Amino acid sequence: MYKIVFMRHGESTWNLENRFTGWTDVDLTEKGRAEARMAGQVLKDAGFTFDLAYTSVLKRAVRTLWLTMDEMDLMWLPVKNDWRLNERHYGALQGLDKGETAAKYGDQQVLVWRRSYDTPPPALEAGDPRASFDDPRYAGLPKDAIPLTECLKDTVARVLPCWNEELAPAIRAGKKILISAHGNSLRALIKMLDGISDHDIVGLNIPNGQPLVYELDKDLKPIRHYYLGDPAAIAAAQAAVANQGKAK
Numbered sequence: 526m527y528k529i530v531f532m533r534h535g536e537s538t539w540n541l542e543n544r545f546t547g548w549t550d551v552d553l554t555e556k557g558r559a560e561a562r563m564a565g566q567v568l569k570d571a572g573f574t575f576d577l578a579y580t581s582v583l584k585r586a587v588r589t590l591w592l593t594m595d596e597m598d599l600m601w602l603p604v605k606n607d608w609r610l611n612e613r614h615y616g617a618l619q620g621l622d623k624g625e626t627a628a629k630y631g632d633q634q635v636l637v638w639r640r641s642y643d644t645p646p647p648a649l650e651a652g653d654p655r656a657s658f659d660d661p662r663y664a665g666l667p668k669d670a671i672p673l674t675e676c677l678k679d680t681v682a683r684v685l686p687c688w689n690e691e692l693a694p695a696i697r698a699g700k701k702i703l704i705s706a707h708g709n710s711l712r713a714l715i716k717m718l719d720g721i722s723d724h725d726i727v728g729l730n731i732p733n734g735q736p737l738v739y740e741l742d743k744d745l746k747p748i749r750h751y752y753l754g755d756p757a758a759i760a761a762a763q764a765a766v767a768n769q770g771k772a773k
């Protein structure tokens with residue numbers, strides 16, 4: 526049996542401000558830093574240790590990983606930054622207030638943009654300063670790999686090769702891995718691992734800074750999964766994430 530740990534980053538400045546973030550590279554708040562340290566403490570107390578860590582190229586996930594590793598006295602751990610673990614690109618919604626957007630377009634439309642499998646948010650214009658074409662961290666990518674918006678299906682399409690080429694081989698090689706990523710890149714991974722339907726994935730919300738353990742069989746099929754930490758607090762945090770996209 527293999528065990529891997531997923532973790533969504535701690536609270537970011539735009540989580541606090543309730544803005545659509547996507548590929549915008551915002552940092553953690555103080556609360557987010559505390560959540561990341563707490564995750565390290567919880568993992569340490571539960572007896573976890575790791576050989577290798579993966580994260581995105583966005584600082585909220587990278588810093589969460591650093592703080593968690595620091596708390597576990599694992600700053601030496603090899604880390605692989607993979608853009609394919611980035612948050613789902615939020616297109617022209619990036620920077621907008623989620624509640625105001627719901628007040629303008631309706632809760633249902635915002636739910637579709639946030640959670641539907643195959644309807645992307647409106648795309649950025651190619652010349653929009655929010656587009657990532659000139660960002661050096663994506664310099665090695667073909668231009669058509671850099672999104673202007675993404676639905677979850679698009680995120681699955683980039684996360685799946687990351688799983689097949691990086692994560693799964695590391696797990697099979699016996700490495701204990703920690704993956705610090707984002708709400709929707711983790712939803713994409715979990716959808717794929719658990720075979721969740723396009724319909725049911727709408728109801729899955731990932732809380733910030735909570736280690737999520739997956740136990741996998743020899744074929745890397747999930748046996749069970751569970752959050753470390755207080756179930757009531759986790760359920761409340763999941764409900765809070767779901768409610769972020771509603772008009773006040």
Ligand SMILES: O=C(O)[C@H](O)COP(=O)(O)O
Pocket residue numbers: 544545546547548612615639707708709766769770
């Ligand atoms: O990109 C974002 O805004 C968040 O990290 C995830 O947002 P969501 O829960 O609204 O999809």
